Amino acid sequence: MQINRRRFITSTAGLAAATSLSMPTWAKGGSLTHAKRGFGEVSGEDIRLAIANHHFMTGGRSGHAVAVNGTVPGPLVRLREGQNVKLHVTNHLEEDSSIHWHGLLVPFQFDGVPGVSFPGIKPGETFTYEFPIRQSGTYWWHSHSGLQEQAGHYGPIVVESAEPDPRYDRDYVVLLSEFTPIHPHQIMRKLKVGEHYFNRQMQTATDGDMSGEMRRMWGEMRMNPRDISDVTGTTYTYLINGHGPADDLQLEFQPGERVRLRVINGSAMTFFNVRIPGVPMTVIQADGQDVADVEVDEFQIGVAETYDVIVTPPAGSHALVAEAMDRSGMGVTSLTSHKGHIATPPALREPVTLSMTDMGMMDHSAHGGGGSMDHSMRDKSAVPDDVKVGPGVDMIAPMPMDRMDFPGLGLETVKHRVLRYTDLKAKRMNPHRTVDREMEIHLTGNMERYMWSFDGKKFTAVTDDPIRFGFDERVRVKLVNDTMMAHPIHLHGHFFELVNGADHMHQPLKHTVVVQPGGNATFDLTANEPGDWAFHCHLLFHMHAGMMQVVTVRPFPAPGEA
């Protein structure tokens, strides 16, 4: 078998004009090493991407999609560290569109956020992004306009390192996402008006083992302990490389090969638990940045995160499972050494119920004590004065703890090894820096009104009031989650270092950090990319509800230098 990972393919002419919604080769399970088939993969220094409306179907569900170069997901953009690239993006929609290069270090004006980095791409227009590639790793791209990302406007990015990478023999992208037949604007409206519209795993009178006392406490707070995911398998079909479970996607390998899986969570709203029962995974990258090897059996991946793992599966067919965090469905593909053999996926596990810790309380029940109900769940003295505690804030975590050692909702009790942020260590040393300034940002919301914000202020309240950093300033940012949902917080244009207990020269680099319910996560940022950048929760409908702010890093370079 010829495996040539380093092979480059020049962009295929006519991709831009593609009109049928076929799957790209990479999504069909063609190994990236066999990219000669080319269709659906674009590379080189001049890349053309075309955004257009299409129809999409998987399993029994079908509906509208926004496709790029005729596919959902869009083509793999394959680049090489050190090259320059021009990406010509044509918008065939009837509304503005955009592409954000998630995780790529770019000049801010090419970051692709309409209203922050550029004016957006008008219908019928072609916009050219142009920047040098300063990094390697696994990333992704997606629309930053409206709710197009939910409709299919996203795809993977692989940046080959300048030096050969001997860690693997075969290379696959595993892009996780969702498809829904409901228009994203309808989803947003249902979230705003319908109480837990998509949740079919609510506690009922008889199910669950929660005591009457605990049920009353949740009721008293007007909170729902099954509030794991806002949008669920009741409308989502979970996709791997654009394939639903019914589409029988296969990823082939030869026994003995080291297979690199570039797992990208390109979904709008879903955290996934990723595992291959019986096959351990060695994590080598997080968010495109190398980490010291960690062997695990399962990991939870927040929206917009990426993890690269190496697996060496024994001969046979193995189910690669991406189970939605709320256990309402899963994406499945077969990792197989026998073409045509479909692995049997494991059953969905039991629904997840939130705990006291997820409300930002100490879990007294674990100690047998019952007197914990006296905590106020909206005590304004527990937040700094710059947090606006108005109707948009239904809860303040009374005792938020650092939860960077938490494996993710529903995975704290599984018997095998699960990745935690505290397992990650940067493989290469970071520059030594001392912290100049500390900052605390509260993640706030109101589930009943479906309002989401930072520090109690929706984006509309802070459009002209960015978070300010001096160029090269080193800031330690503590994110405090005053809600009962996990939020994947993404800062554009930078990598920050997780303050996860690793020695301070080896704190892992990330572009997105999950802040667990009722808990804290802390990162160190060296603000060394001048410009205005979006900073937001990457749950699409949370951002759409206002959980976003602009970060500005100043001074800006003079226009001539930019």
Next chain:
Amino acid sequence: MRVVALPLVLLSAPLAAQDHAGHAGHSAEPTPAAQEPDHCAMGHLPPEKCPPKSEAEPAAEMDHSAMNHAQMDQSEMDHSTMDHSATSQPSVDHSAHGAMTDKSAPGAAPESAVPPRALEGPRHAADLIWGESAMAPSRAQLAHENGGMKTGMIMLERLEARVPTDGGDTGYVWDAQGWYGGDLNRFVFKSEGEGVFGAELEDAEIQALYSRAIGPFFDLQAGVRYDIEPDSRAHAVIGVQGLAPYMFHVDGAVFLSDQGDLTARIEGEYDQKITQRLILQPRVELELSAQDIPEREIGAGLTKVEPGLRLRYEFTPEFAPYVGVEYEAKLGVTADIAKAAGEDPDGLKLLVGLRAWF
């Protein structure tokens, strides 16, 4: 001595200022301590409200020196940098992760010490590249798309037929409401009415209200109510609607009619899931009057109580038929009036209906 004392005063001053600002109540109002330098630099504030630069910047420097001194005393440090942090509360002894939770950086400046270079330049970076006129529409669109959306719904709470168990005529009731607006400010309309099949409408009213959030779970509503039946009558309305602790949906309002009559109505309901789709809803409605209203056969006091139980099946959340029972009883003077007129003041009804929304 003086070197230590002065920084402490300077540190406490912004905190006091923040406390004051916390009551300002305007959503976009930044706290002075965090944002004053910003507004001064951008010319939002008149010069007299801006601290002279030569004083403000040394003050920030002083903070640094204060920290350095305080490093000798860890508890002082915590007070200056962690002031309101919940993790610094005495809860730490409960913690299994004690050492990990304190991730404060000794010697770091507080959040409000934004370096002056972070305030330089135009308001928006992209204006330098693409021009203000090109960026403005997309900025407006961005705000609209990220927190500025308006939406609405129409909810038919009860559309039901009511069969009296004592053999009277079958009646009907409708109870609907709708709203349109943002997260906090909304236009709300409500309508309810009842009658007997084959006869004239007995009661019908419509309300138009402005609704404003007064807390995370409650809206204050004010507006007008117009009765079509039993006679044309207008009312001023003020009420509250929302979700009470233990997940009770409540809706209460006081009505002042154009005749000067003061009445009130309170509704409460609770959804108990039997399964994910089968929901048992106890519901109660109470009516009160401050005075006798003879033309409506109402006496002062508690006038009517209607406890009911509905069991609905949500084929979809939007479409849920139900069956139920409801007891309806006139009370006090109102009951006496009914009895005097030869009517039965109370009765049990079997219900078949639909709950739906769009």
